[in-house]
Amino acid sequence: MTDDQKTTHFGFQTVNEAEKAGMVHGVFTRVASKYDVMNDAMSLGIHRIWKDAMMDWLAPRPGTKLLDVAGGTGDVSFRYLKRAPGAHATVLDMTESMLVEGRQRAEADSMADRLDWVVGDAMALPFKANTFDVYTISFGIRNVTRVQDALNEAFRVLRPGGRLMVLEFSQIPNDLMQKAYDLYSFNLIPVMGQVIAGDRDSYQYLVESIRKFPDQETFAGMIRQAGFGQVKYRNLTMGIAALHSGWKI
Numbered sequence: 407m408t409d410d411q412k413t414t415h416f417g418f419q420t421v422n423e424a425e426k427a428g429m430v431h432g433v434f435t436r437v438a439s440k441y442d443v444m445n446d447a448m449s450l451g452i453h454r455i456w457k458d459a460m461m462d463w464l465a466p467r468p469g470t471k472l473l474d475v476a477g478g479t480g481d482v483s484f485r486y487l488k489r490a491p492g493a494h495a496t497v498l499d500m501t502e503s504m505l506v507e508g509r510q511r512a513e514a515d516s517m518a519d520r521l522d523w524v525v526g527d528a529m530a531l532p533f534k535a536n537t538f539d540v541y542t543i544s545f546g547i548r549n550v551t552r553v554q555d556a557l558n559e560a561f562r563v564l565r566p567g568g569r570l571m572v573l574e575f576s577q578i579p580n581d582l583m584q585k586a587y588d589l590y591s592f593n594l595i596p597v598m599g600q601v602i603a604g605d606r607d608s609y610q611y612l613v614e615s616i617r618k619f620p621d622q623e624t625f626a627g628m629i630r631q632a633g634f635g636q637v638k639y640r641n642l643t644m645g646i647a648a649l650h651s652g653w654k655i
């Protein structure tokens with residue numbers, strides 16, 4: 407099978423691999439201006455607690471170099487820089503409109519000399535091997551066409567001793583809770599997308615993409631396959647989201 411015949415998923419649709427990135431780019435270009443307000447509305451502000459939990463586990467160190475892939479409007483990088491004096495963050499994202507929104511945030515101004523904003527693809531990072539101390543990707547990796555390629559790239563650009571941390575929606579181990587969560591997400595989130603962002607379809611894609619993402623153990627296996635050691639995960643809010651950590655050792 408040639409590359410242009412391979413298929414993948416875009417939410418619950420099956421699409422050619424070659425088409426997916428363009429479709430994901432379309433989603434985030436459309437929602438960029440409402441992205442931050444929708445995050446608070448959909449999660450009732452809980453995404454902030456999850457991102458803080460990410461920082462607690464990561465424990466950012468002064469003077470380190472962070473690469474925040476699929477960094478969007480900068481939430482993770484801002485948190486990292488606030489906790490690590492003298493650190494530097496590179497926010498990379500394939501959707502320029504998301505980066506443009508991030509650069510307009512008040513935090514971006516006050517941290518401008520410690521931040522870079524780069525348009526690029528998680529599967530082909532425009533950086534040399536062994537460059538960064540920390541690699542983060544928050545609610546980004548489930549949108550990437552070939553997740554394993556992105557993890558392999560994370561391993562390549564981290565320096566030896568560097569750390570990967572992924573924050574992503576995950577699977578709730580309890581069936582009843584999963585059903586309740588599905589009811590909420592499939593019925594309410596697309597409607598909120600329509601009302602707040604004027605875009606139901608993009609938020610329908612977002613909830614479907616959550617269901618297609620591998621469970622905690624399977625994803626931990628993919629991180630190990632990329633070469634990472636000491637791979638561990640922590641569930642957040644009963645597994646609605648999870649943090650995965652690995653080291654380049």
Ligand SMILES: C[S@@+](CC[C@H](N)C(=O)[O-])C[C@H]1O[C@@H](n2cnc3c(N)ncnc32)[C@H](O)[C@@H]1O
Binds near residue numbers: 431551
């Ligand atoms: C849900 S947003 C997450 C933004 C931010 N990290 C956060 O936690 O709020 C997902 C982001 O992933 C980006 N993205 C998706 N696929 C990508 C890829 N292959 N390379 C780089 N960025 C990608 C999208 O453009 C979008 O900005």
